[in-house]
Amino acid sequence: MISVRVPDPSGELHPKLADYQAEITGDYPQRVELAGNKWKTRGSSPQLRPVRDAYSEASGGYCMYCANSEGNVLDHFWPKAHYPDMVFSWTNFVHACGTCNTTYKRTRFAVFSTISGNRVDIVRDPKQVPVEPESGDPLLIDPGRENPLQYLRLDLLGTWEFRPRFPIGTREYERAKYTVEEVLHLNRGHLRKARQASYDAFRRALAEQAQTPSPDRDQVLREPRHLAVWHEMKRERNKLPELKRLFDAIPQACYW
Ligand SMILES: [Zn+2]
Secondary structure, three states, X not given: OOOOOOOOOOOOHHHHHHHHHHOOOOOHHHHHHHHHHHHHHHOOOHHHHHHHHHHHHHOOOEOOOOOOOEOOEEEEOOOOOOOHHHXXXXXXXXXXXXXXXXXXXXXXXXXXXXXXXXXXXXXXOOOOOOOOOOOEEEOOOOOOOOOHHHOEEEOOOOOOOEEEOOXXXXXXXXXXXXXXXXXXXXXOHHHHHHHHHHHHHHHHHHHHHHHOOOOOHHXXXXXXXXXXXXXXXXXXXXXXXHHXXXXXXXXXXXXX
């Protein structure tokens, strides 16, 4: 996952989105239908190009979920099929690839219920009239509004899997498991291989910097692809002897 804060480049996008959102009216089933229809026509329209461009630029063009493929769609973090009142919300977008968006995330969503505190999966029977979902905090980690590494750790020694940082029984643990295993399947084989390749590239850059210092060496980090690997390398540097040696030789790399 790529943690990205997306600034509104023009300062004018929010009112435009608010106007579009104001068109989503009626009772809940009507709003669900309107949200789907309006997004179909507006989501890829020239009017929303600045929104798509801002998200794409902030994420370096990569999918904010898998951090590996090129992003080419605006995903709704709170799925529009369940949350029509957020279909045009600036803070509800995630720049995503088609695979993460349509194969894995789709309309999957779950919350910790405001009433019971328990997990509630937001699902809909297509044969029934839609009803408003139970309110609560999301289980899915939001790469646009949160730092995924607060909940996840990356195994740098062999598996290259994302795993929960917090112990079983905590909400943080549940959120990590839900995000990585149930929804986005972030430990897919080719993603783990790509993380290993990024690790090797970062480690090589450190070793080269120790040998031949260059002010541009941190360019290796300019691509946000698998930057979580780099952040995990910094976080774990005092635990792994090889990384400790490299970072000790180039202390400024901690600020790269
Ligand atoms: Zn993806």
